[in-house]
Amino acid sequence: MNDDDLSRLLQQHASRHPADERLRAAVRTQMTLQAAAQEARPKASAWTAWRERLAQMTRIHPALAGAGGLALGVALTLLALLVAPRLSPDGTLPDELVAAHVRALQVGPLYEVASSDRHQVKPWFQGRLDYAPTVLDGPLREQGFALLGGRVQAVRGQPTAVLAYQVRLHKIDLYTWPSEHGAAPEKLQHRGFNLVRWSDGAMQYWAVSDVDGAELERFAAAWRAAAAR
Amino acid sequence: MTDRHRFEASVLPLLDAAHNLARWLLRDAAAAEDAVQEAALRAFRYFASLRPNEDARPWFLGIVRNACFTALARERGRADVTLLDEDAWDHLEAQSPSPAPDPLTALGMRREQRLVDAALRALSPPMREVIVLRELEGLDYRDIAQIAGIPIGTVMSRLSRARAQLKRQLSLAGLP
Numbered sequence: 001m002n003d004d005d006l007s008r009l010l011q012q013h014a015s016r017h018p019a020d021e022r023l024r025a026a027v028r029t030q031m032t033l034q035a036a037a038q039e040a041r042p043k044a045s046a047w048t049a050w051r052e053r054l055a056q057m058t059r060i061h062p063a064l065a066g067a068g069g070l071a072l073g074v075a076l077t078l079l080a081l082l083v084a085p086r087l088s089p090d091g092t093l094p095d096e097l098v099a100a101h102v103r104a105l106q107v108g109p110l111y112e113v114a115s116s117d118r119h120q121v122k123p124w125f126q127g128r129l130d131y132a133p134t135v136l137d138g139p140l141r142e143q144g145f146a147l148l149g150g151r152v153q154a155v156r157g158q159p160t161a162v163l164a165y166q167v168r169l170h171k172i173d174l175y176t177w178p179s180e181h182g183a184a185p186e187k188l189q190h191r192g193f194n195l196v197r198w199s200d201g202a203m204q205y206w207a208v209s210d211v212d213g214a215e216l217e218r219f220a221a222a223w224r225a226a227a228a229r
Numbered sequence: 230m231t232d233r234h235r236f237e238a239s240v241l242p243l244l245d246a247a248h249n250l251a252r253w254l255l256r257d258a259a260a261a262e263d264a265v266q267e268a269a270l271r272a273f274r275y276f277a278s279l280r281p282n283e284d285a286r287p288w289f290l291g292i293v294r295n296a297c298f299t300a301l302a303r304e305r306g307r308a309d310v311t312l313l314d315e316d317a318w319d320h321l322e323a324q325s326p327s328p329a330p331d332p333l334t335a336l337g338m339r340r341e342q343r344l345v346d347a348a349l350r351a352l353s354p355p356m357r358e359v360i361v362l363r364e365l366e367g368l369d370y371r372d373i374a375q376i377a378g379i380p381i382g383t384v385m386s387r388l389s390r391a392r393a394q395l396k397r398q399l400s401l402a403g404l405p
Contacts, residue, residue, distance in 0.1 A: 001396045001399065001400055001404075001405065003392060005405055006392055006395055006396055006399070007364055008405075009341070009345055009399060009404060009405055010345060010349075010360070010364040010365065010395075011364060011365070012341070013339070013341040013342045013344075013345040013346075014342070014345050014346060014349060014364070014365055015342060015346050016249055016365065017248055017249045017251075017252035017253070017261070018245040018248060018249065019244035019245050019247065019248035019265065023244065023248060023262050023265060023266070024241070024244060026262070026266055027241070027244065027265070027266060027269045028241075030266060030269065030270055030273075031233075031236070031237075031269070031270075031273055034270065034273055034274070035233050035273075
């Protein structure tokens with residue numbers, strides 16, 4: 001046997017071990033968490049640096065610089081409010097939901113009430129919200145989506161119901177709040193996460209997860225089918 | 230392009246090669262996945278150390294390789310073996326050899342695959358490493374030297390000894 005024979009044997013017959021989808025997803029999730037943690041820091045320092053520069057520019061009392069900053073901040077906020085809705089119908093909502101999802105995964109809690117039983121999860125929201133979210137368990141479990149529990153988290157400044165589900169090793173957060181517009185499911189991607197949103201005419205739903213897009217759409221479809229029953 | 234995008238474009242396509250290397254160096258699937266994840270996280274943190282025109286493959290596989298050898302050393306109960314020479318590895322291997330594949334997987338394999346895999350597993354990790362990188366990943370000597378952190382001369386001598394051992398074992402088994 002010469003070196004070429006050996007190479008041929010190895011290349012034809014040795015086992016190969018490509019990375020599977022689960023490992024890829026795990027690496028992507030990890031990267032997103034890491035990126036979110038990194039982004040959180042520079043923002044604060046950029047803001048501080050900017051204020052220092054403003055204070056230097058004005059060369060007057062720091063309080064005035066603060067007032068100037070405040071005025072500019074108000075102007076920028078107004079501008080953002082005017083412009084953002086035109087750029088995207090959802091504005092910064094996907095960004096906020098992904099950040100909320102990542103925060104829940106990273107520092108928790110993923111759920112404040114832990115139960116796979118909707119008769120325990122739904123009553124828990126009483127008194128914490130001014131609406132009663134729909135909670136589904138059984139029909140989704142049949143499709144592989146297990147209810148883990150629920151929590152209340154601020155979205156756009158409003159306390160919002162979040163239901164946490166799990167499919168295989170992936171967590172799915174379902175954010176829900178009242179909305180009178182009905183809308184068919186729509187899929188978005190943001191910072192490596194998948195989002196599917198829909199509305200049933202009474203409630204708005206946003207599902208956020210690192211699970212792949214098709215799977216998340218399957219979740220949305222299972223939810224809609226179960227809710228319509 | 231942000232670092233994040235550059236990372237996704239250059240490192241994510243290397244996960245197959247990374248996992249293959251890790252799986253060949255480490256005992257089981259879980260250990261290999263852990264090593265790849267750990268390497269990816271480290272690569273992401275230190276992505277700035279990859280120069281803009283530098284090839285990401287040897288850089289990333291070097292990180293994966295180090296994660297694997299650290300895990301191997303930990304597994305063998307020795308924290309200080311990462312930089313050990315082959316003799317030390319041979320000694321450690323004799324104390325706790327790489328285990329055989331699990332029987333269910335082995336059952337479904339063709340005879341050639343079983344024999345070739347067994348011959349590869351019989352190599353010490355430093356020799357297995359150079360053979361996998363050369364024959365399965367098709368890397369050149371320079372890249373292998375960078376990944377394993379050894380001179381090119383050592384890559385060549387390890388390859389030739391690994392080949393001799395493989396030929397001996399496979400011929401005995403009646404291949405090709």
